[in-house]
Amino acid sequence: MELDRRAVAALAELAEAHPGRLTVLEADALGVDAAALLPAPRKIVANLPYNVATPLLVGWLRAAAAFEGMALMFQQEVAERICAAPDTDAYGRLSVLAQWRCRCDFLLRLPPGAFSPPPKVWSAVVGFGPRAEDPGPALFAAMERLTAAAFGQRRKMLRGSLKALGGAEALLEAAGIEGTRRAETLTVAEFDRMARALLARGGQAPGAAR
Numbered sequence: 001m002e003l004d005r006r007a008v009a010a011l012a013e014l015a016e017a018h019p020g021r022l023t024v025l026e027a028d029a030l031g032v033d034a035a036a037l038l039p040a041p042r043k044i045v046a047n048l049p050y051n052v053a054t055p056l057l058v059g060w061l062r063a064a065a066a067f068e069g070m071a072l073m074f075q076q077e078v079a080e081r082i083c084a085a086p087d088t089d090a091y092g093r094l095s096v097l098a099q100w101r102c103r104c105d106f107l108l109r110l111p112p113g114a115f116s117p118p119p120k121v122w123s124a125v126v127g128f129g130p131r132a133e134d135p136g137p138a139l140f141a142a143m144e145r146l147t148a149a150a151f152g153q154r155r156k157m158l159r160g161s162l163k164a165l166g167g168a169e170a171l172l173e174a175a176g177i178e179g180t181r182r183a184e185t186l187t188v189a190e191f192d193r194m195a196r197a198l199l200a201r202g203g204q205a206p207g208a209a210r
């Protein structure tokens with residue numbers, strides 16, 4: 001992690017000018033429990049470092065119930081994947097996890113020239129409104145495993161791509177989903193049904209690969 005020393009110095013100056021209003025924490029964001037930093041209500045507003053934007057987002061989605069909302073800037077392609085609808089090329093694991101936990105709004109696009117120095121890519125800001133129901137850690141983990149398996153081989157039929165979870169046919173039947181469908185055709189609600197079925201059977205069929 002490389003810190004922008006000028007930004008850190010400017011923030012430190014601001015914090016000094018407004019005692020008690022701003023605290024500067026120099027740390028690897030991947031190792032920080034954002035929900036433990038402050039009492040509720042909490043929001044996250046960030047121009048993310050794009051190289052770690054996805055793991056940061058997934059961590060915050062896991063704890064989404066702790067936040068009132070988030071406004072986050074991503075590389076445009078990532079923002080499009082987050083907000084994508086089923087049956088599109090951009091729809092994938094990140095779309096399902098994000099839209100399952102939050103209402104996601106594609107708020108604005110920014111050209112490279114909006115920054116100095118200009119990056120090579122376009123950027124976009126997504127607004128996240130956490131949904132009322134908190135799935136809890138076990139169901140979130142089941143959804144992560146399910147979407148990783150389903151989209152790991154997105155062109156395959158689900159009865160094939162979900163084999164890695166073990167008991168794919170029984171899982172699909174429990175969720176009422178045809179095994180001949182492909183991951184990208186499933187709605188977030190259908191993924192929710194399958195994640196619950198996966199969790200209900202104990203998360204793992206005997207002998208299945210972890």
Ligand SMILES: C[S@+](CC[C@H](N)C(=O)[O-])C[C@H]1O[C@@H](n2cnc3c(N)ncnc32)[C@H](O)[C@@H]1O
Nearest residue numbers: 001002003004027028029030047048049050051
């Ligand atoms: C505001 S810039 C983002 C710029 C642009 N979005 C990009 O990714 O090129 C992100 C800031 O996060 C810092 N940063 C990078 N990785 C970090 C990490 N793991 N934890 C905390 N800060 C990090 C960088 O030093 C930089 O100052």
